[in-house]
Amino acid sequence: MANCLHLAFGYVDICQIALNNMFVMVTAPINLKKLSEMLGLSQTTVSRALNGFPEVSEKTRKRVQEAANALNYRPSPSAASLATGKTRSIGHVIPVSEHRMINPHFSDFLAGASEIYAAAGYDMLLRMANAGEEEDIYRDFASRRRVDGVVVHGPKTIEPRIDLLKSIDLPFVVHGRSGADANSYSWLDVNNREAFRKGTELLIKQGHANIALINGLESMNFAKRRRAGFEAALEANKIAVDQRHICSADMTETYGHDATLAQLKLSSPPTAIMYASILPAMGGIRALNELGLQPGKDIAIITYDDELSFLQSPDGTDTPPFFTAISSSIQAAGKRVAEMLLQQIDNPMQNPINELWEAEIVHGKTTSSAGK
């Protein structure tokens, strides 16, 4: 390897060992001290060269970087963290709902976020939290100085975590939002109210007057907003809201199935149903089939769609989507939230960022094409 030639004298042997991929077994891991000794420079200079400080000439910087690469030197994160007070890692606390259910959309969100962290040299710390544990975990993160910031997932309608994080001064970004003073912190949310208003409006335009809403858990802020949008559309069209046609629970496939059956057994069954997620919507389809009803013909279906990766068509396939959906990419949301958080960590004095994304309607086979 050409790099070896640039190294200081007398260390070619170690370098050669490194070339055989054997050096980990032979030598202790290389550290700043050794590296600087080999280069005949001080630790200060090597550290500065590697961290891009201006006080070191380009010539030496290059020499240092090549040596560091050749020897596979990586600064110890614990040591760096101890010295700087920064951990270069971000905490994600994923809520596990009462029935030990983990919403699968988190994995896609995390995939998006992870990409940003990796590019910025940050690590991602994950904790699953049972109901009520979240606050303790944030407190733990803070008092151990374990992370530089956290992402708040699944804000409830009343969300003590936000106040807690403000008070312990730990940078955070909320995926979703909660509370009246939502401009006092950074968040990224989908315009759930408008999304469900639009979707309901579409169904009404197609002639439906008896529409059910199979919603998520209404202790969650997003679910409450979705119901509000749903009801607003009905009211705007002078359709009375019938609470028997609204239900709310963890968004599982089974829930969608059972709730759909229940709806269709009512004395005045709905002619259209809105689902809060594609999973209950799939359960709904299963229920329809059991009853011999055909979605898009006998009954209209619209679902909110997070564009979960395991429910997508493979690339290149151009088959039209099955569900008519109100859609927004959760992976993209993960990316953006991560960016916002890193930005806020770099510049703590900046004003909070609020982003409200509009979901898009995608026409599929589960609604008639009228009014499209």
Added chain:
Amino acid sequence: MANCLHLAFGYVDICQIALNNMFVMVTAPINLKKLSEMLGLSQTTVSRALNGFPEVSEKTRKRVQEAANALNYRPSPSAASLATGKTRSIGHVIPVSEHRMINPHFSDFLAGASEIYAAAGYDMLLRMANAGEEEDIYRDFASRRRVDGVVVHGPKTIEPRIDLLKSIDLPFVVHGRSGADANSYSWLDVNNREAFRKGTELLIKQGHANIALINGLESMNFAKRRRAGFEAALEANKIAVDQRHICSADMTETYGHDATLAQLKLSSPPTAIMYASILPAMGGIRALNELGLQPGKDIAIITYDDELSFLQSPDGTDTPPFFTAISSSIQAAGKRVAEMLLQQIDNPMQNPINELWEAEIVHGKTTSSAGK
């Protein structure tokens, strides 16, 4: 708070501030030095008291612990890590397949693992890796000494990661297994071959002779074993294996749908189908419905089931399962793998642990009850 009374003299004020939950805003975070000064003990003694060393009397240990609690003292992980060389964190590298798809079963696996780590005082580090990136990430973890061990997810039929981890001496446990010398490292796997043999056998007993297998990606070790079990059952019953009835891809809902349609359009359509995961199975059901076929009557369906939380019935609900499935809890697997890894980290000289779990057949509505 009574604890305050046990503290050394002159610090009651700080203690009272702590009681108001205000101390974070007033004082710098407490560290060993301050804590030991307050107690009138050396740092050594306080550290030992907190870490359960025998050289300190129970009386002082108690005094120290109470003070630490009252002041919400947590040792800095970076400092501890620097001093001990241990990070008390575990890395998980989740593969993202070519089409940017993340298998949703990972979130349940991680939920299981996270519980174990939390109980043991470990943190979980997560990275999503595009195809081919995994090895670099492990190398990065190792050279930065970022984690004490890693879990290997989704081993391929040929798995360079295992050799890599052995050579860089980073403790690991594989979820699944790969390679000929599988007893040279720790793994936990489901007996996929036997599971699919059993499932296929059941279908054959029910009179099916033309069975399709809608498998996962066969570059993955588990998928290859499943096919082997499937073929073994056919051969044992003198049924020729027809490659046209076997297909393989990322386990998405859409894949299940499309592959099922394709199977049923063949000149000799199968009378039973085995699915590698509940997601493609759901897609399959959707396809059957489009064709007006009823699962369990017109065609038999068996699927492998990871018991994903978002596809489970809510607690207490006693509705019989929809799918006839070969089932094993992935959340339980996550727990056990985490336990095995921590055990191995604590005791590096112990022999590798290998656990092969048998999946259970659960009878649902998608097969006839004959042969049950």
Added chain:
DNA sequence: ACACTTTTCCAAAGCGCTTTGGATTTCTAG
């Protein structure tokens, strides 16, 4: 040649913990 600025580099202090190698005190037995 000089005095000045700019560039390039360094010694040493510290981040907060663990751990080694005693020192001191208390307990036990003769």
Added chain:
DNA sequence: CTAGAAATCCAAAGCGCTTTGGAAAAGTGT
């Protein structure tokens, strides 16, 4: 009462990095 053992505690070194406050070397204009 005293020597030895046991229990209890401590000072200081060190983990690997960043960063402060210069010092030395190189460049610049007169």
